Amino acid sequence: MAAGVFLFVAVNAACLAVSGNLVSGERSFSIDYKNNCFLKDEKPFQYISGSIHYSRIPRYYWKDRLVKMYMTGLNAIQVYVPWNFHEAVQGVHNFTGDRDLEHFLDLANQTGLLVILRPGPYICAEWEMGGLPAWLLQKPNIILRSADTDYVQAVSNWLAVLLPKMKPWLYINGGNIITVQVENEYGSYYACDYNYMRHLRTLFRFFLGEDTVLFTTDGNTDREMTCGTLEGLYATVDFGTANNITEAFKRQRRFEPRGPLVNSEFYTGWLDHWGDPHAVVDAQKVSRVLGEMLTMGANVNMYMFEGGTNFGYWNGADHDTRFRSVVTSYDYDAPLSEAGDPTEKLLAIRDVIKQFRDIPSGPMPPATPKFAYGFVTLKKVGNISGLLNTLSPLGPVKSQYPLTFEELKQYYGYMLYRTTLPRDLSEPTPLISPLNGVHDRAYVSVNGVYQGLLERDTTLVTNVTGQQGDIIDILVENMGRVNFGSKINDYKGLLSNLILGKDVLTDWKIYPLDIDGAIAAGWPHSDSQKSFPAPQKEPSFGPVFYMGTLEPNGLAWDTFLKLNEWTKGQVWINGMNLGRYWPARGPQQTLYVPGPLLRKNQPNRITVLELEGAPAHLRVLFMDRPQLNATAEKS
Numbered sequence: 001m002a003a004g005v006f007l008f009v010a011v012n013a014a015c016l017a018v019s020g021n022l023v024s025g026e027r028s029f030s031i032d033y034k035n036n037c038f039l040k041d042e043k044p045f046q047y048i049s050g051s052i053h054y055s056r057i058p059r060y061y062w063k064d065r066l067v068k069m070y071m072t073g074l075n076a077i078q079v080y081v082p083w084n085f086h087e088a089v090q091g092v093h094n095f096t097g098d099r100d101l102e103h104f105l106d107l108a109n110q111t112g113l114l115v116i117l118r119p120g121p122y123i124c125a126e127w128e129m130g131g132l133p134a135w136l137l138q139k140p141n142i143i144l145r146s147a148d149t150d151y152v153q154a155v156s157n158w159l160a161v162l163l164p165k166m167k168p169w170l171y172i173n174g175g176n177i178i179t180v181q182v183e184n185e186y187g188s189y190y191a192c193d194y195n196y197m198r199h200l201r202t203l204f205r206f207f208l209g210e211d212t213v214l215f216t217t218d219g220n221t222d223r224e225m226t227c228g229t230l231e232g233l234y235a236t237v238d239f240g241t242a243n244n245i246t247e248a249f250k251r252q253r254r255f256e257p258r259g260p261l262v263n264s265e266f267y268t269g270w271l272d273h274w275g276d277p278h279a280v281v282d283a284q285k286v287s288r289v290l291g292e293m294l295t296m297g298a299n300v301n302m303y304m305f306e307g308g309t310n311f312g313y314w315n316g317a318d319h320d321t322r323f324r325s326v327v328t329s330y331d332y333d334a335p336l337s338e339a340g341d342p343t344e345k346l347l348a349i350r351d352v353i354k355q356f357r358d359i360p361s362g363p364m365p366p367a368t369p370k371f372a373y374g375f376v377t378l379k380k381v382g383n384i385s386g387l388l389n390t391l392s393p394l395g396p397v398k399s400q401y402p403l404t405f406e407e408l409k410q411y412y413g414y415m416l417y418r419t420t421l422p423r424d425l426s427e428p429t430p431l432i433s434p435l436n437g438v439h440d441r442a443y444v445s446v447n448g449v450y451q452g453l454l455e456r457d458t459t460l461v462t463n464v465t466g467q468q469g470d471i472i473d474i475l476v477e478n479m480g481r482v483n484f485g486s487k488i489n490d491y492k493g494l495l496s497n498l499i500l501g502k503d504v505l506t507d508w509k510i511y512p513l514d515i516d517g518a519i520a521a522g523w524p525h526s527d528s529q530k531s532f533p534a535p536q537k538e539p540s541f542g543p544v545f546y547m548g549t550l551e552p553n554g555l556a557w558d559t560f561l562k563l564n565e566w567t568k569g570q571v572w573i574n575g576m577n578l579g580r581y582w583p584a585r586g587p588q589q590t591l592y593v594p595g596p597l598l599r600k601n602q603p604n605r606i607t608v609l610e611l612e613g614a615p616a617h618l619r620v621l622f623m624d625r626p627q628l629n630a631t632a633e634k635s
């Protein structure tokens, strides 16, 4: 070890065994600024933690993942609380089923895992709008993550519900939550609003008490640490394998001269956007750098340890040079795979942890069984244009100019914008969004015949032909709201007018689409006695629904759905929205299907919305392994 590092380690080495004067049986968790460490019940404590997001794992698999993390030798887990997962509708809170946070905390407690809680209210996390509920955008000029009064009012109301639920779970109150993070990498946000952070500190202190260890996490620059930290909140940093550890912790020391070294997000992998090559991080590098940090006595949380899945519409997006939507899989090349399978990376990490603490004896629980159920051939249900009575039962909202999703109080999924052609268009005529106002993709049909698509930032024109009075349908897809940076106030739909040739399109009928509601109510399978288009096997174009049945075989094992030669769309099985598929763009080629979602002895209902083009064979394939790193050409 280089002399410089040795000196840094010597100076910052975690505290030696000190014994406090704890009243027997009293629990405490605090910071020892003299000896640079955490104290748990007055004894030195170094956490070795991993991030796991309950919102990305079906409830029935929570225990499986937690036990594997415990058997790896972790003594803590780190958990985000996505505000929008629990308050989809303003004022209506849901903590049941897959949202039963207290059950998750209890399972962690039973498993012997402490918890580092990160309730935000903003969490980033490649999660839809960084966890903020989209209904905040109903105030047109709201300044998110600031002292904006409407934002602060909504935040205060939310934390007044969440934090009292969390207080009994604090370690000092008999639970397993040892520390609580305030906001998330606030220093990376443009606002740098100390009044906002001070308000959050007041709220967290009010609801959680004076003894709870509150902290912040920021990325590795001085600006981030300057705007992200606040007196009374312990400043921690995050960095991955590419960073210099000594430099990173020196930056933490500039803001926390004394106290434990903490890397709150040690990146074990990375995220994928549609169209990216699949991100991977070398397992040996991860385990080596982990060992170096633990040797320094640092507290480390590995982000992610178990990534899981962005089911439904929960994926987020980034917007640096352009809008880039995050894929459905949150595998993250993490030590536990998306399906919860231990990887070589996990075993390498376990070998490192063994050098620092006893790890539980006994076998690592195996991967859950996977089954290749094989091919299912679907049949066409119909075009969206022809299904509006089912999908938009309340009918359209009429407006001279387009309205956004938020104005119609529909926050996720798809919306249909309909009007008529203002004149004959015998020649292909450009349809454009001059202000780049298509958020995020628009699929254009005339009289039900698909014409082409528009895409935010990248495809701003498509050609249309038809006759005056023909019906033009524009299906707009919300691809997930930006979760990082200044563009998180990410309105969806047609944000500005569309120009067709020299005409501004007006007099819209706008159809909110409740596809998930219709499918949950049994459509289209419950209509199976109704006649559907003849099952010709022909390629089709534009937004079309298909259905099929995976016949039961007495097994309900994990499986992976591959839509080979399909283009882009959404899948539901037995009413559950599995998320988006886009093999044409990749890198993800399969969707994770959790086994317990399937029925062993009844037909499993498959519904697919293909947005662009389905193959003539109309087949989908259930495989026994994932494929996350290929584009269609290479698959």
Ligand SMILES: CCCCNC(=S)N1C[C@H](O)[C@@H](O)[C@@H](O)[C@H]1CO
Residues within 6 Å of the ligand: 123, 124, 125, 126, 184, 185, 265, 270, 271, 318, 484
């Ligand atoms: C491409 C920009 C990514 C910005 N997010 C960053 S740096 N990250 C930090 C953030 O705190 C965490 O929630 C995750 O979002 C993580 C990336 O997985």
